[in-house]
Amino acid sequence: QKEVEQDPGPLSVPEGAIVSLNCTYSNSAFQYFMWYRQYSRKGPELLMYTYSSGNKEDGRFTAQVDKSSKYISLFIRDSQPSDSATYLCAMRRMDGQNFVFGPGTRLSVLP
Amino acid sequence: DTGVSQDPRHKITKRGQNVTFRCDPISEHNRLYWYRQTLGQGPEFLTYFQNEAQLEKSRLLSDRFSAERPKGSFSTLEIQRTEQGDSAMYLCASSMSGGQGYTFGSGTRLTVV
Numbered sequence: 001q002k003e004v005e006q007d008p009g010p011l012s013v014p015e016g017a018i019v020s021l022n023c024t025y026s027n028s029a030f031q032y033f034m035w036y037r038q039y040s041r042k043g044p045e046l047l048m049y050t051y052s053s054g055n056k057e058d059g060r061f062t063a064q065v066d067k068s069s070k071y072i073s074l075f076i077r078d079s080q081p082s083d084s085a086t087y088l089c090a091m092r093r094m095d096g097q098n099f100v101f102g103p104g105t106r107l108s109v110l111p
Numbered sequence: 112d113t114g115v116s117q118d119p120r121h122k123i124t125k126r127g128q129n130v131t132f133r134c135d136p137i138s139e140h141n142r143l144y145w146y147r148q149t150l151g152q153g154p155e156f157l158t159y160f161q162n163e164a165q166l167e168k169s170r171l172l173s174d175r176f177s178a179e180r181p182k183g184s185f186s187t188l189e190i191q192r193t194e195q196g197d198s199a200m201y202l203c204a205s206s207m208s209g210g211q212g213y214t215f216g217s218g219t220r221l222t223v224v
Contacts, residue, residue, distance in 0.1 A: 043218050046213065046214065097144075
């Protein structure tokens with residue numbers, strides 16, 4: 001079992017839809033959680049960064065962390081075709097420096 | 112500052128050849144990371160520097176791989192005697208100590224033929 005699991009998709013939604021992306025993980029020591037967006041043939045771009053459990057909102061994006069269930073989510077409201085990309089979750093321990101990434105979910109937002 | 116720069120963007124090499132990649136981090140960032148990403152997978156950690164000191168190396172970093180960060184500025188990643196399994200995107204990222212998350216470069220795509 002991989003440390004971080006993510007449905008690879010592809011996930012196709014119509015423009016304007018609310019998108020829900022999820023990751024599960026097995027290591028209860030993870031404390032820092034990130035979501036990255038990666039366009040084809042580009043490096044990952046940081047979207048959201050959260051510490052421990054709770055919610056964080058930034059514009060159309062909301063990140064949720066439920067440490068008791070070892071489950072994190074990213075919600076995208078009013079999705080746009082420009083949101084079409086691969087979304088990667090990543091997490092690390094309090095005492096670690098390297099992040100462990102999920103395999104990514106490929107999202108297509110159709111106009 | 113234009114972000115994290117990586118050079119070259121693409122490299123095609125024959126099996127058995129040595130290759131070297133360069134990463135220029137964001138100038139005020141003291142931490143630098145190398146990751147490898149294969150198709151359909153997330154990035155996998157290779158190694159990390161704080162200033163010029165290499166503080167952590169993954170088991171993925173075999174003896175054929177070496178990374179340096181002289182003077183705590185740019186970094187190089189060298190792969191000796193390349194194998195077809197080394198074909199991947201090599202990503203560099205940088206951050207400040209205590210910072211939130213990394214900034215990644217666009218990567219170097221290596222193809223070993």
